[in-house]
Amino acid sequence: MKVLTAHPGVFNDDKIIESNISFVPFLNFLKEKAKHEDDPRSSFYNLIIQKFENNPDTLKSIPPDADLSAYKEYLDLLIAAIFPVTADSSKDIYGIGVPFKFAIFYYSDLFKKLFTEDGNELTAIPHGISLGKVKKDKIAWLYKLILERIYHFPVNYQNDIIHTIETPDGGKRYVKVNIDPRFVDVKAKGELPQLDYNQFCSRQITPETIQQLLPTDLFTLEGFVIWTVKDVTQSETLNNIKGLVMNMRTSNEVESYQKLEKMIPSILGIPDITAHLVPFPKVNGKNVLEEQFSNTDPILGVGNKKQQQHFFQLLLDHLESHPTPLIIPDVHDATVAAHGFLKYLPIKNIKSFVLVPITHKNEILGVLELASSIPNKLNANPLWQLQNTYPLLVLMLNRSMNILESRLNEVIKDQFTALQPSVEWKFVDAAWNYLLTPQEERKDIESISFDEVYPLYGAIDIRNSSVQQGNAIREDLQEQLELIRDTLETIGQTIHLPLLEELQFKTNDILNNLSDSLQAGEDLKVNEFMDQEIQPVLEHLCEGNEALKPVLQNYFAKMDKTEGHVFHHRREYEESLSAINMAISKYLEKEQHYIQSSFPCYFEKYRTDGVEYTIYIGQSIAQEKKFDPLYLRNLRLWQLSSMATIARLTHKLSPKLKIPLETTQMILMHSAPITISFRSDERRFDVEGAYNIRYEIIKKRIDKVHIKDTGERLTQPGTIAMVYSFAREMEEFKKYISFLQSKKILLPDIEMLDLEELQGVSGLKALRVKVNMEVSEL
Known part of the structure; x- marks a missing residue:
């Protein structure tokens, strides 16, 4: 050999x-065995030993x-x-x-x-x-x-x-x-x-x-x-699947499914087939389909989302009434005709197919699909091999459900709630204390508040946003009224109807009286006229007169498919507004990581016509790190510097917009610490105490404040306005301004301004500086 x-x-x-x-170690082993005379094989061992010892060469x-x-x-x-x-x-x-x-x-x-x-x-x-x-x-x-x-x-x-x-x-x-x-x-x-x-x-x-x-x-x-x-293919593959399930997370979920699908043919002992495991998690009690799993699926990977959802619903209906494997050994048009969701199997060259529902506690978790390009390759026989694998498939699909829930919670937490990591620890403490309390003694959960925190408020507003919006509405109305007028004139040359003359008269009257600045409710009246008087007549004429179809189809083609009116001026305004707000929001979100790295703080951002934010910083927010006023000063310097960056960012973006928009930047200085508490009804933090409420009143009333005795708005494009109440606040900001002027971020000169009295607020002053729009980004 x-x-x-x-x-x-x-x-x-x-x-x-x-x-x-x-061979000596082997023979010594046999000699030990042969000593046990009660062993029926001892004679056989002695024969082997004698055979080897008769040839001395075998002992070398x-x-x-x-x-x-x-x-x-x-x-x-x-x-x-x-x-x-x-x-x-x-x-x-x-x-x-x-x-x-x-x-x-x-x-x-x-x-x-x-x-x-x-x-x-x-x-x-x-x-x-x-x-x-x-x-x-x-x-x-x-x-x-x-x-x-x-x-x-x-x-x-x-x-x-x-x-x-x-x-x-x-x-x-x-x-x-x-x-x-x-x-x-x-x-x-x-x-x-x-x-x-x-x-x-x-x-x-x-x-x-x-x-x-x-x-x-x-x-x-x-x-x-x-x-x-x-x-050990079966046991080793099962161990590998266990590892996949245990280590699966959002970042490797799809990859884990792909690895599992490659293992299933080995478990079944049928190498030349493909397997697809598709989870059907539930959202609000309804099974849903995630695109990341359906694109390559034999049934649902049809490339058309509407048809995909249709097939998905047909599949769910089938599984609800037939929660057992669907086995089609020979796939052709006739064998799949009874199941609409299998329509594309023959087209995809699938000749043999098995659909196995994965259920737990009578609820569908997903499906396992087996496919082969060879007729009769698949039947019911190998499915018993899935007996040990089935519980792992259940675990994996349940894990996907948990991953989806986590992703949904992350989105909700990020997009819709005020809870942030910097303050989350206090909510966790409150929840833990609540759970520690015996159930019969539980009342309302303890209130969440933070004492002695310093507020920083900033607002980036779109200059004359309401005027720009009104102009866009008026231009859309005027364009559609002119289109109606021209269309009615063309129709009048083909057919004679006194009603058309009357509608044409109304249209001209509305056009002539359309205000340069729309009055309240004026746009609603014009839209009502177009919807209730013009639209039905034009639709009727389009259906009943072939000669008028070209001109009427031209009219309807210029209407926005969603709004039903001329809408492109308003859409241009909304897209421009959205582009500016998105740029500002992205910048602030990126900057959040920087300011949180220096000291934990609560950062609340919300959109109006522009973007406003409030930051709270203080010892009570930090769970472990010691607070020092230097972190507050650092944050105020960042606030001024970031406002300059935002001004340059929006200035650079403005020429690229369909409707050029300008922004104004304002900061409210408030040097006294306040107390904030979480309001469960509004899911947000609010100030506590009569003195602290003054701060909130100022925030809400200074957005359109004027300079005293001038009628000029404080906030102007290309500038940063800093509102304050006390001289020490002004002196602090002057230091930051001087520093940023030395770096050419702000232009020389500072305006010292007195502000008009507001309802319930008096004695406000402001600094105003111009931003250097030519400086390169830092």
């Missing part, structure tokens, strides 16, 4: 330790590269003793090899088929394992053997290696390789170093360290090792 070895350059085994084949060490053909009958006896008589060389995987070396000198036919590349060399490196890992494992195996046999240290052998095999049909199988060293003797060459077990095991020993303590050239190996291999 030919010795199978790995490529000679892979491991260089001969340079690590001397190793020879020997045999070099690993020797010709073993002379020992064939002895090897046959050895195999008969080690392996049961029921072993089948064509079905069982086993071999006998040289200790430590990748050299097998007796092996079953199936071993040779699976573990050789061309029948000549062993596949030495398992698939997916690095050469370095294999070498490290070999050294660890060797030293465990030495420590156990020479030093009698208790060693826990881990001789099993999971080997991945790519089968000729493209499938993947897992086999467990066990290398049994019981018939190996370790012999020492001369005097060996002393090792204390307690000291040896009290620290972590690396392979490099132990090789220095015990060089391998101090030992030789004699005997043989037994290689046994077991197909």
Whole structure:
């Protein structure tokens, strides 16, 4: 029998330790067994021992590269003793090899088929394992053997290696390789170093360290090792699926499903099929379909969202009434005709198909689909193989439901609620204290408040936004009225109806009286005229007169499909407004990370015509970090600098808008700390106390404040206005202004302004500075 070895350059085994084949350890093992006369096999053992001892050559060490053909009958006896008589060389995987070396000198036919590349060399490196890992494992195996046999240290052998095999049909199988060293003797060459077990095991020993303590050239190996291999595809695949489920999260969810789908054909033992697992999570009690799972699906991957949702609903209806596997061994138009959601299977060249609903507690969690391009490839027979996998599929689909819920909660938390990480800890504390209270003693949950916090308020407003909006509405109305007038004139040349003349008169009258600045409710009256008097007449004429269709279709083509009116001026205004607000919001969201990194604070941003924000900072918000006024000063400097950046940002964006819009920037300075509390009814923080309410009143009334005795608005494009009440607030901001002027961010000069009295508020003053629009971004 030919010795199978790995490529000679892979491991260089001969340079690590001397190793020879020997039958002596095996014979010594049999002699111990034969001593037990009550063992019915002792006579058989004695016959084998006698057979070997009658030939002294068999008791000598045999070099690993020797010709073993002379020992064939002895090897046959050895195999008969080690392996049961029921072993089948064509079905069982086993071999006998040289200790430590990748050299097998007796092996079953199936071993040779699976573990050789061309029948000549062993596949030495398992698939997916690095050469370095294999070498490290070999050294660890060797030293465990030495420590156990020479030093009698208790060693826990881990001789099993999971080997991945790519089968000729493209499938993947897992086999467990066990290398049994019981018939190996370790012999020492001369005097060996002393090792204390307690000291040896009290620290972590690396392979490099132990090789220095015990060089391998101090030992030789004699005997043989037994290689046994077991197909563990089912159990190993199940372990891999468990790992996928346990480690699945939002970032790798799709990838985890793809890996699982590649494993299912191996579990079923049908390599040339495809599997698709599609979760049907519930949102508000209704099953939904996520696009990330449906695009490649045989049933639902149709490329048309409307049709996809239609098929999805048909599938849900079917599963509700038939919660059992749907098996179609031979797919063609006739076999899928009864199921509308299977319409595209024949077109996709799917010739055999199985649909398995995955349910738990009578609720549908998703479906497993099996497909093949070969007719009759799939039937009900292999489905029992899913018995052990099914609970894992349930776990994975439930995990997807949890992931979706987390994603929904993140969106809700980010987009709709005021709860932020900087203050979340206090809500968690309150919730924990609530849970600690016995249920019968629970009342209302404790209120959430933060004392002694400093507010910072900023507002970026769209200059003359209401005027711009009114202009857009008036221009749309005027354009549509002119279009109605022209259309009625053209119709009047074809047919004569007094009613058309009357409508034309009304249209001209409305056009002539349309105000340059619309009065309240004026646009509603015009829209009512167009909807109730013009629209029905034109629609009727379009349906009843072929000659008028071109002109009327031209009119309807110019109407916005959603609004039913000329709407492009208003849409241009809304798109321009949205572009500015989005740019400001993105900038502030990015800056939030910067300001939170210096000291935790509560940042609340909301949109009006522009964007407003309020920031609260103080010791009561920080859970652990110590507050110092320098963090407040740093935040005020950031506030002024960021307003300059926003002014430049919107100025640069303005020429790109369909309707150029300008922004104004304002800061409210308030140096006294306040108390804020969470209002459960509005899901937001509000100020507490009579004095603190003054701050809120100022916030709400200064957006359109004028400079005293001038009638000029405080806020102007290209400037930053800073409103204050006390001289110390003004002096602080003047320092920041001077610093930013030195950096050319702000232009020279500062305006010192008195403001008009507001309802309930007097004595307000302001600083106003111009922003350098030419400075490059910092």
